[in-house]
Amino acid sequence: MSNMINKTISNVFLQMADILENGASMQRVPIAVTAMGSEHGEDLIYHAAKEAADQGLLVKLIGSQPLDYPGVEVVSVSSSEEGHKRLESLLDSGEALGGVTMHYPFPIGVSTVGRVITPATGKEMFIATTTGTTALDRVEGMVRNAIYGIVTAKACGIQNPTVGILNVDGARQAEIALQKLQAAGYPITFAQSRRSDGGAVMRGNDLLAASCDVMVTDPLTGNLLMKLLAAYTTGGNYESLGYGYGPGLGEGFDKLILIISRASGMPVARGAMVFAAQLVKGGYQKIFAQELAAAKKAGLDNLLAGLQKEKKGAEEPQEIKAPPKVVVTEEIMGIEILDLEDAVRQLWAAGIYAESGMGCTGPVVLVAEEQLEQARSILADKGYIGS
Structure with a gap:
């Protein structure tokens, strides 16, 4: 019996490593989701889980209610705290390759890349980033956010994502830093604003029309934008559009955890699960390693150290x-x-x-x-x- 258990565990880890390294070819990617804590009730997440299963996922539904539905496995818990512990254990064991939840204490250096549907054109856009803290320095954080956004877009099938920088404090300094990375060999494609003067720094029009594939900003602004773009049709209490606040990315962070909010509605919760499966199938960890290596080869570490030196030496x-x-x-x-x-x-x-x-x-x-x-x-x- 012990040998059988060890073999099963070994097979799970081998399968997980192969999928994360090469992308998943299997039909049903196992994604866990916590159901308790939603402002709209646990039933909403159950409904979203069924729709995600209908789209080919194997959903590990962590909740307090039973459910018999093809493609959905209920993991019974009695509280949100217990639910988060089970989410961690499912990810650690490899029984789930990604998780969707309403709260997670990401460490400093990790932040999430959101995914929205823009109102002017219906085009999807990634907002980098939306929760967490990428870096304590604002400009450094935005530079890293650009890389995280590129990783996420590529894992979702956009081979050459265009990058724009939202016109907030730090945008021009981040633009200069990213231009230096580009000149040193990091392959980044800057978007052009739809305004007549062009440029990679984006204004409100560009945000609404998705003038870029990846919109770089600070996490607090990104969080606000996610809420607005997800709930502008509903009055704000129910997030009905998009894919949620996205995966937490950062150096040394190896779990795939995506965030939705307590106000996220059924379409967003379902979208977040599908988003997670796409990242697994797209081999997001391999892409992250490749992009980070390319950026470091182009002098990312020295560039960011230079930003700090300039600030301290002022x-x-x-x-x-x-x-x-x-x-x-x-x-x-x-x-x-x-x-x-x-x-x-x-x-x-x-x-x-x-x-x-x-x-x-x-x-x-x-x-x-x-x-x-x-x-x-x-x-x-x-x-x-x-x-």
Whole structure:
């Protein structure tokens, strides 16, 4: 009997390793889901589990009610706490290759990539990221979020996902860092905004129309966007659209756990289970390792260390007098708002009169037409804008 049990356990782990390494070819991918804790009742998750089973999944349904349905196996528990322990055990044993739940304490360095259906075009888009904390530094977090978003999109079948960066604090610095990675050999394809001035920094129009496959932002903003895009048709109490807040990704984190919220409705809960199975079939762990290795080869670690060094080595701004005032008509865009006044002072120090302003797409530095190219060159050399 002992040999039989050991052989069964061994087979489970071999099967799990093969699927995670090469992608799954089997019809029914085992995905666990916790049912207790939903604001809409446990029955809603049971309904979602049945629909996910109808789409070819083997659902390990962790809940307090019985259910006899093809493709669904009930794992009986009496509380949410017990349910989360059973979820962990199913993942640890390999009986489930992914899990969907309403809460999980991800460690620092791990955050989730959400998946939405955009209202303007009905196109799907990945939001990187939506819960968790990728890094304590905002810009570092957004750079890593871009990589996590690319991994998720590729695992779901998009071979060359386009990347846009939402126009929030840190966007311009993240753009510069990602451009440096691209120039050093990391294969990243930047999207273009639908606005007339283009660029990889995305505005609200781009968010609604899915101008990119992966929208990079910070987790708090991403979380808000997920709630809005999932529940804008229902008044907010019931998330009816999309696939949930997505898988937690990060270096050293080897469990596939996807998040939905207590307000997630049946379509979102079902979508999250299908999302999990797609990631398993797509070999997400292999893709994660490949993307991370490619980014590190292009200097990711040194780049992120440089961001921290710049922050720690920042000196108190010296008093710099402005050159004689001239008429400024040309705008230099792409500067982080927190760096705006420093950028102006850098130009003053070089003898160029400049003013700060706010254009329709964000912060700008205003200079005279005849000094535009020189000013651009100075700001690019100092790292305030992309080259």
